[in-house]
Amino acid sequence: MIETAVAIAVGAVGLAGAGLYWTAALGATRPDRPGRAAFVLVAGLLATAAVGAVGGHLVGLEVTDARWHLLVRVPVYLAIGPWLVFVFQFTGRGTHLTGWRTVALMSPIALFTVSLTGQTLYTWLATELLETPGTLVAGTPVASRLTVVVISLGLVVYALAFTGLVALLQTSYTSPQCRPGVAGVLCGAMFGPLLPSFVAWSASHAAGSMAIVGTYAVGFCLSAGCLWLALTRFGVFDSSAVAAGTVARRTLPAELDDLIVVVDDRERIVDYNAATRETLDLAPAAAIGTPLEDVCDSPTDDLTRDGIVTLETADGPRRFDLQTSELGDGQQWLGRVLSFRDVTRRELREQRIRILNRVLRHNLRNKLSIVRGNAERVPMTDEPAAVADEIQAASDELLALGEKARAIESVLSSQQSYTGSTNVAPIVEAAVEDARGANDVEIEYSIETTLALEASGRALEYLVTELIENAIEHVDGETPRLEVTIGGTDRRGRLSVADNGPGIPEDERTAIQEGEESALVHGSGLGLWGVRWVVTLLGGEMQFVENEPRGTVVRIDLPRVDTSPSQPSQAAEAVQSR
Numbered sequence: 001m002i003e004t005a006v007a008i009a010v011g012a013v014g015l016a017g018a019g020l021y022w023t024a025a026l027g028a029t030r031p032d033r034p035g036r037a038a039f040v041l042v043a044g045l046l047a048t049a050a051v052g053a054v055g056g057h058l059v060g061l062e063v064t065d066a067r068w069h070l071l072v073r074v075p076v077y078l079a080i081g082p083w084l085v086f087v088f089q090f091t092g093r094g095t096h097l098t099g100w101r102t103v104a105l106m107s108p109i110a111l112f113t114v115s116l117t118g119q120t121l122y123t124w125l126a127t128e129l130l131e132t133p134g135t136l137v138a139g140t141p142v143a144s145r146l147t148v149v150v151i152s153l154g155l156v157v158y159a160l161a162f163t164g165l166v167a168l169l170q171t172s173y174t175s176p177q178c179r180p181g182v183a184g185v186l187c188g189a190m191f192g193p194l195l196p197s198f199v200a201w202s203a204s205h206a207a208g209s210m211a212i213v214g215t216y217a218v219g220f221c222l223s224a225g226c227l228w229l230a231l232t233r234f235g236v237f238d239s240s241a242v243a244a245g246t247v248a249r250r251t252l253p254a255e256l257d258d259l260i261v262v263v264d265d266r267e268r269i270v271d272y273n274a275a276t277r278e279t280l281d282l283a284p285a286a287a288i289g290t291p292l293e294d295v296c297d298s299p300t301d302d303l304t305r306d307g308i309v310t311l312e313t314a315d316g317p318r319r320f321d322l323q324t325s326e327l328g329d330g331q332q333w334l335g336r337v338l339s340f341r342d343v344t345r346r347e348l349r350e351q352r353i354r355i356l357n358r359v360l361r362h363n364l365r366n367k368l369s370i371v372r373g374n375a376e377r378v379p380m381t382d383e384p385a386a387v388a389d390e391i392q393a394a395s396d397e398l399l400a401l402g403e404k405a406r407a408i409e410s411v412l413s414s415q416q417s418y419t420g421s422t423n424v425a426p427i428v429e430a431a432v433e434d435a436r437g438a439n440d441v442e443i444e445y446s447i448e449t450t451l452a453l454e455a456s457g458r459a460l461e462y463l464v465t466e467l468i469e470n471a472i473e474h475v476d477g478e479t480p481r482l483e484v485t486i487g488g489t490d491r492r493g494r495l496s497v498a499d500n501g502p503g504i505p506e507d508e509r510t511a512i513q514e515g516e517e518s519a520l521v522h523g524s525g526l527g528l529w530g531v532r533w534v535v536t537l538l539g540g541e542m543q544f545v546e547n548e549p550r551g552t553v554v555r556i557d558l559p560r561v562d563t564s565p566s567q568p569s570q571a572a573e574a575v576q577s578r
Contacts, residue, residue, distance in 0.1 A: 009210065010217075038089060050072075083161070122143065164187075171183065178242045193216070238266075239268065240335060262336075321341045412534060415455065424460060435482075442482070445484040468482065468484065474504070491560065492558065495556045495558070538559070
């Protein structure tokens with residue numbers, strides 16, 4: 001009965017060994033990610049230990065025989081070395097494994113297996129060939145010294161095994177990519193046969209054959225199952241996310257104003273810094289495992305090379321200078337580190353310099369030509385007053401242009417240091433009333449009175465006034481009419497100014513929307529350029545839409561401030577005035 005049970009248990013060990021060999025072969029087909037070769041070697045050594053148990057039983061060795069234990073234990077202990085290498089590489093600690101350190105790591109394991117083999121063979125030779133009683137053999141100086149060496153080295157070997165266990169558990173606690181289940185199956189794969197081999201061998205004289213081989217059967221079956229789950233269920237070699245995340249956290253500065261994003265070799269996010277969380281409005285670890293292009297809302301091709309990219313942030317669209325660098329552990333490529341530096345203000349400043357230079361140079365040349373031409377006419381004309389009026393008109397236009405340029409710079413400068421919010425309704429009402437009093441034009445407006453935007457009152461006043469004045473300047477016909485609308489959504493506020501004029505020329509709209517001018521495509525003045533610069537600084541967007549049946553609608557979307565739930569709805573708070 002016992003012999004049958006032992007045979008069944010040995011058969012289970014053999015099946016586990018076959019499963020381990022199959023797992024090793026399956027692992028060899030996986031992508032060459034950190035730790036793959038070591039993983040395959042671990043599975044192969046554990047399979048060899050299981051096959052050794054079956055082979056020893058088939059040749060007639062009792063499971064209580066030290067030689068049978070030797071066939072099982074030596075491959076298991078040898079597997080600790082590659083298992084440690086796998087753990088270090090898989091968790092991103094592979095940079096610590098230099099050549100000499102690897103040799104130093106393997107040395108106690110090799111010495112332990114040699115000492116264990118020597119102790120077993122010495123005992124067997126003395127008891128079987130020399131027919132010396134076991135108790136006398138154990139008391140000899142050689143046996144005593146071998147026992148001390150084996151115990152000492154054994155403690156070191158088990159300490160190394162527990163070092164790998166701690167490294168896996170620590171990584172599962174600190175790394176979002178390494179789930180506790182992953183650490184659990186990887187630890188179970190090694191400690192499944194390791195602990196039973198220690199317990200069974202230590203108690204081999206007290207335990208029966210069935211208890212010993214049953215313990216091994218459970219351990220090897222557990223190991224085979226854990227390694228299979230690691231490959232198929234948890235996909236430990238599907239990406240380099242775990243290693244990439246560890247290397248990134250160890251090598252990247254903790255505090256940076258730039259956005260830092262780390263991706264694995266499949267372009268999936270494995271880590272990002274606090275600046276990225278705040279700028280892109282991400283919860284901690286919320287984007288881990290998400291494709292980079294989904295978070296950045298940009299094609300992957302645009303994010304694989306250095307250059308300027310536009311990202312949708314919590315404060316609206318911003319321009320960033322993207323710099324990428326390779327991430328590795330000294331042995332393998334793990335992924336990339338992307339650094340995004342906000343250059344929105346820098347680009348605005350450079351753009352302002354270009355536009356102001358063109359507009360001022362163009363207008364100075366034209367108006368001064370008028371002034372000079374009329375000045376030359378003064379001695380020869382019979383109507384010097386009319387000529388003087390033309391000179392004064394040209395001079396006034398130059399002064400107005402200079403004043404507009406100064407106003408733009410002043411608004412931009414003051415807004416850069418402003419961090420509060422402003423209610424829009426009073427500003428719009430005042431601007432509309434001023435425009436009605438100074439111009440013969442019909443203006444309608446609709447305002448959400450509770451709308452507050454993340455902008456200074458000065459910036460909002462400039463935007464509203466400039467859009468209304470620009471629309472009035474270009475409307476024509478017998479009944480010029482404007483419609484000003486203030487509303488929005490939960491996150492954005494919208495200012496719209498619609499007119500029934502001839503519309504903004506296509507060239508000017510193209511230049512302003514794209515933010516670039518050329519010799520053939522450029523704006524005619526500073527007004528709408530100033531609006532665009534202020535809107536961009538505020539994190540907003542500016543659009544031009546055709547009005548029906550005639551005219552243009554200029555829309556500005558800006559970040560709004562959350563209103564409390566107790567406030568009335570937008571519809572109830574809208575104010576209509578004519």
